[in-house]
């Protein structure tokens with residue numbers, strides 16, 4: 665059983681996508697970010713970085729419980745555990761790892777910063793950072809669009825954990841005032857991933873958390 669410490673955001677959606685794709689049994693534990701539950705000592709014992717997602721696999725390596733945080737690490741772990749989305753060919757695997765790392769250090773981190781400064785548009789001292797992060801976000805979208813013009817999926821011909829990592833962030837470019845209008849290859853790929861049943865199921869999960877947290 666995978667205990668999944670989760671919230672409604674993109675970094676958590678990636679894990680939902682992988683859990684739904686693999687069919688692994690999992691149990692959700694919503695960590696309410698609005699109530700700062702991610703900073704509670706009990707949760708910091710699971711993720712010392714005080715963020716979601718995190719997992720505890722009751723049947724980890726050696727048959728013992730295993731705790732893991734950072735969405736990219738969790739995706740790699742679940743691929744290793746199940747053998748799904750984990751090609752044995754080293755070139756294919758490291759193409760995936762490479763694009764996953766690009767996503768984690770690029771769109772995964774910087775789109776959030778761009779959104780942060782976009783929300784503070786007009787505030788004194790904000791312009792430099794807003795310009796810097798918006799330009800970098802656009803540059804990253806250009807990289808993804810070029811790649812997806814040459815390749816069916818972001819890391820190669822097959823759907824992979826790198827796509828799962830990237831997809832939620834491409835769906836939230838509006839948060840920093842961006843749009844996918846100028847990126848036809850991302851739009852093609854976005855629809856392809858969106859059509860997967862596991863993507864739909866993962867959206868239902870994050871929507872349920874959204875509704876629950878809005879009602880609380």
Ligand SMILES: N[C@@H](CCC(=O)N[C@@H](CS)C(=O)NCC(=O)O)C(=O)O
Nearest residue numbers: 673674675697715716717734735736
């Ligand atoms: N690099 C981390 C980022 C995780 C992250 O930023 N999580 C956000 C939600 S998407 C969070 O927990 N924010 C709460 C906070 O920063 O206090 C990962 O990919 O797992």
